[in-house]
Amino acid sequence: MTIIAPSLLAADFSRLGEEIHRMEQGGASWLHLDIMDGIFVPNLSFGVPVVKSIRPVSKLFFDLHLMIQHPLDYIDVFADAGADAITFHLESQSDPEKTIEKIKSRGLKAGLSIKPNTPPEALLPYLSKLDLILVMSVEPGFGGQSFIPSALDKIRFLKNAAPSIDISVDGGINEKTASLCTEAGANVLVAGSYLFSAEDVKERISALGSL
Ligand code: DX5
Ligand code: ZN
Secondary structure: OOEEEEEHHHOOHHHHHHHHHHHHHHOOOEEEEEEEEOOOOOOEOOOHHHHHHHHHHOOOEEEEEEEOOOHHHHHHHHHHHOOOEEEEEOOOOOOHHHHHHHHHHOOOEEEEEEOOOOOHHHHHHHHHHOOEEEEEOOOOOOOOOOOOOOHHHHHHHHHHHOOOOEEEEEOOOOHHHHHHHHHHOOOEEEEOHHHHOOOOHHHHHHHHHOO
16 A cells, blocks of 8 residues: 655645545545755755645654754654654765664654665665655655656665665655555655645555555
């Protein structure tokens, strides 16, 4: 069963609660929350107060994607704010082992992500400790970009190396790219603009999930 994780970055931020309910009613089970610090990526998004405010209005699994330079320093505050899973970047400045341990010590699922230019082999030393891998299929920082096809070979490689870990893919997901990703072995699809621009969210979620 494919998990669909709408990326809140593409929501109308003046109506966050309603936007989250729209995704929940459309059949999403996760909510993907993109945290950016303007250093690791050339953009800013939102932080702890937003995660904390939306936590009580939703039962969705909060899948945090930290695109920040020093993730280890922020695990506690995001855990306190209500994260269910925290994914950080291998290219960040924090020690991967320590950061994974910290996430797990808070009882959360731990994920590690790679940018488009990072080879999947770089994740091999950490696979046995991870719950989730996030393959970026666009350069992190902005929604609405086109899918980079080389992500598919990475997904295949990682599925083969770690068949039981959740493999998530993020960036440029629509009904066409979704089927390529699930065929390659991804079981979590992150989609921002494709879902939040929809008139009928249910139809789009089932187009992603049933392929
Ligand atoms: C990009 C973010 C993505 C983004 C996806 O840095 O990590 O989650 O919101 O947006 P779409 O689905 O529009 O490519
Ligand atoms: Zn993301």
